[in-house]
Amino acid sequence: MHRRPALLINTAHIELWPGGLLRARGNADARALARAHWVLRRKRDGRYLAVATAHGVLPLVPRLMREPGIEAALDALETQWHCRGRPEADDAELPPSGLAQRLAQLGLDADAYAADTGLALEAEPAQLSLAGRDRYRRPLWLRRAAARGWQRLQRAAALDGVALDAISGYRSHAYQLGIFERKRARGLAVADILTVNAAPGYSEHHSGDALDIGTPGEPPAEESFEQTAAFAWLQDNAGRFGFALSYPRDNPHGIVYEPWHWRWRPGAG
Template sequence: MSTLKLHNHVSFEALPARLARASASSHARALALSTWLLKRKRDGRFLAAVDTRGQMQRLAPMRASEVLALEKFAKQIQAAGRSTGHTLPLAGLEQRLRMLGLSSEDYAHRTGLHLIAEPATLDFAGWDRYQRPLWLTRDTARAWHQMGVAARRDDVHLEAVSGYRGHDYQLRIFERKLGRGQPVEDILRVNAAPGYSEHHSGRALDISSLGEPAAEESFERTDAFQWLSTHAPTFGFRLSYPRNNPHGIVYEPWHWYYIG
């Protein structure tokens, strides 16, 4: 199992440059010499590359305060070797939810869901269906790997559609839809409120199988789903949103959560 890590910060992400090199990039020269790529979470922009000695090379314009925060983060990454199991603070998220006009307490009360903090580190768990890196907590990555091996032994192919997704991912969906004039209540009928998706935890996976569409109820009629229903609990996974779940979330046979 690989030990490639994503280091997480409330405003930034550090991605192993090795993974970024695999995909097309306009920063080829900086990447060839660097170990980490630092990305701004709010807009997904690559801000800097960090080399093996911890030297930072800028790739995009930044505010002075951002440079300072990024330099501090780069030092932390150099110092931190392995997964910590820590999570990041939620204060910034709560502030942004208020700015979007989303009452966090009302939503939590209505759905029985709670705010989920992002992990400080995530492990590379292979590539998802769309050839994007799949990030999961260390324990989830290990369990997902073991479950995949066991399924293959039974001639069942499990494919990851999506794993960890940060708060910013969900916030961007909301900001885009609000920008188009959609009321918050309408958006909440289709999308979980930012901060409340199990995907933020790095312990949730959307699973599909070869040739099957992603995130469709028809997944429940596949061999993969039958296999998961029987064996997933052995590996610590449970179905989060069965039919008529108390959260009022639609039935999601594809969405599994690692409880350990």
């Protein structure tokens, strides 16, 4: 049977996940997820809001229709239902929403931050493609072309005897803010978090074109990755598959050296 590649449909506040990919968090969830064609998931905290089954939409929270962004999510669901998963243009992006408020929550001014770091605002894609699983067996989402590029690159490395795995791919603006909130709750200052994490809206992971690459047996996202045969292989070959290192040593963005972070660049390689 011909199967379409799995798609993640993105709206401002809610993601639509294809059925069969999310883990149940309780018995009620498990029964609903087993029948789900789509799962509506709140971006801010990952909460499952509803499932779409062959028989209609089944809410998993009280007052579903009062959820922010629910109308847009249901519209997107309707479109998917009728288009039978026909992919949108690969470059369709969401307009940034609520970004200034998110940054203000962290005491940051968007223009000043962008000027200081030279980082660009990274829009979220309107849809993402499943690019396999990451090291932790979680679904790995990337924009369609980047997903294909990553799978080709990983296969080519394997043929050369080099095992590569993905640590992390697409992340939403809301998810990035959640990282800051969790770290602040542990007592870290925003300025300190910013040396390691880009501000919400400015991480390349939002674009769906960037991913963190590792190799089995090595800790994730450590500078020691630079010493591995996997990194040497990437340096020699990643460009052929359209991937380039984003944050080399002494980069102008004030971001620490990240030998694990690679971005697919249209036209590169």
